Amino acid sequence: MSAVLLVEDEQHLAVGLQFNLEAEGYEVEIAPDGETALALLARSPNRFDAVVLDVMLPGKDGFEVASELRQAGRFVPILMLTARNRPEDVLRGFEAGADDYLPKPFELAILLARLRGLLRRREWFHLTQNPAEPAPATSADVFTFAGKTIDFSNLELHAGDRTVKLTLMEAELLRYLIRHEGKAVARRSMLEEVWGLREDTDTRAIDNFIVRLRKYLETEPANPRHLLTVRGVGYRFVAEPG
Ligand code: CA
Numbered sequence: 001m002s003a004v005l006l007v008e009d010e011q012h013l014a015v016g017l018q019f020n021l022e023a024e025g026y027e028v029e030i031a032p033d034g035e036t037a038l039a040l041l042a043r044s045p046n047r048f049d050a051v052v053l054d055v056m057l058p059g060k061d062g063f064e065v066a067s068e069l070r071q072a073g074r075f076v077p078i079l080m081l082t083a084r085n086r087p088e089d090v091l092r093g094f095e096a097g098a099d100d101y102l103p104k105p106f107e108l109a110i111l112l113a114r115l116r117g118l119l120r121r122r123e124w125f126h127l128t129q130n131p132a133e134p135a136p137a138t139s140a141d142v143f144t145f146a147g148k149t150i151d152f153s154n155l156e157l158h159a160g161d162r163t164v165k166l167t168l169m170e171a172e173l174l175r176y177l178i179r180h181e182g183k184a185v186a187r188r189s190m191l192e193e194v195w196g197l198r199e200d201t202d203t204r205a206i207d208n209f210i211v212r213l214r215k216y217l218e219t220e221p222a223n224p225r226h227l228l229t230v231r232g233v234g235y236r237f238v239a240e241p242g
Helices: 011-023 034-043 062-071 087-096 108-129 168-179 187-195 204-217
Strands: 003-007 027-031 050-054 078-083 100-104 142-145 148-151 156-159 162-165 184-186 227-230 234-237
Touching: 003 011, 003 034, 011 027, 011 108, 027 034, 034 050, 034 062, 050 062, 050 108, 062 078, 062 087, 078 087, 078 108, 087 100, 087 204, 100 108, 148 168, 156 204, 168 187, 168 204, 168 234, 184 187, 187 204, 187 234, 204 227, 204 234
Parallel strands: 003 027, 003 050, 050 078, 078 100
Antiparallel strands: 142 148, 148 156, 156 162, 184 234, 227 234
8 A cells, every 4th residue: 555645735635645545455544734745755754655745834844844844854755736827836846856836726647647657666665675586577677878777766866886767757757867868858849748737837947957967977067068058949869969
């Protein structure tokens, strides 16, 4: 059974969602604010398989909670609940380290689908972490280039003796660029294909992710050799620069 931490201060919403998630077989705990959520996750870091995190919370908001979790090295998948009329929240959410988002109000079926998507990845991670169980063939999801290795099933990047943990979204964006290796990829395509954003969303979210990814995989982030800017278009990934 997967355990979900639901961070939502509006009690009727939280209780309703808890009821529905429990009916689907999830174990659910409600945290009414960010501080409670952070304390719960610090006390039992492995207890929850995913966090459903509302942006609008009393005290620390969802952005602060997400970035504090990531800064503390906790990589539990986060599904962020944003306000439909504030697309800038989506960008801030991703910058803070959310893995996916859902605008409120949402349909339960969509929330369940998003949650399953996050948990599936989480399960691969557990499988490959457990040496008693042989890892499935699909877990050999590794890309090696220029002395670096990206292990997509463990969400890790190895460069020399350094290991960087990636969020799901960082890994997905890298995977997308790698799949189009050598070709210019438009910011708009990344937003649509990686995040499923179809509205008129600000493409600067991508630039923020690229800045972060360059820090991880470039020797000189200011002078990138792998994640190149294509002026007026977007970005291009080059595995082995000539
Ligand atoms: Ca709220």
